[in-house]
Amino acid sequence: MTFLYVFLTSFVLTFSPQGEVPYATIEKAFTSNDASSIVAIGKDKMLINVLGKEGAYSQSQATLVLKDFFSKKPGSSFKFIFKGKESSDGSFAIGTYDSKSESFRVTIHFIKIGADFKIESLTIEKA
Numbered sequence: 001m002t003f004l005y006v007f008l009t010s011f012v013l014t015f016s017p018q019g020e021v022p023y024a025t026i027e028k029a030f031t032s033n034d035a036s037s038i039v040a041i042g043k044d045k046m047l048i049n050v051l052g053k054e055g056a057y058s059q060s061q062a063t064l065v066l067k068d069f070f071s072k073k074p075g076s077s078f079k080f081i082f083k084g085k086e087s088s089d090g091s092f093a094i095g096t097y098d099s100k101s102e103s104f105r106v107t108i109h110f111i112k113i114g115a116d117f118k119i120e121s122l123t124i125e126k127a
């Protein structure tokens with residue numbers, strides 16, 4: 001019985017998905033202007049800076065801020081141009097968000113909470 005318990009425990013730990021930075025989810029969310037999906041990856045309170053307007057927002061407030069940005073600057077594409085090394089503390093990434101008429105630089109800082117990476121801060125500025 002002990003052998004079975006040890007075997008199952010080691011199997012689950014070996015094949016459990018480890019927390020990784022959700023780059024693909026973020027790329028898809030920015031491309032489809034899905035503020036809710038971006039905020040869902042964030043901490044309960046996130047630091048957001050959109051075109052110089054900065055604040056610490058709850059998830060519901062952060063969703064409104066990003067929805068407002070997406071309504072004014074609907075996007076056509078998003079691509080990460082730099083992905084920092086993942087560490088036990090966190091990571092960061094830089095991407096390019098293209099609206100129909102402008103390009104923006106997006107910088108995202110992640111913090112590792114438990115096994116998951118959460119967005120700690122997000123900055124959108126003109127490229």
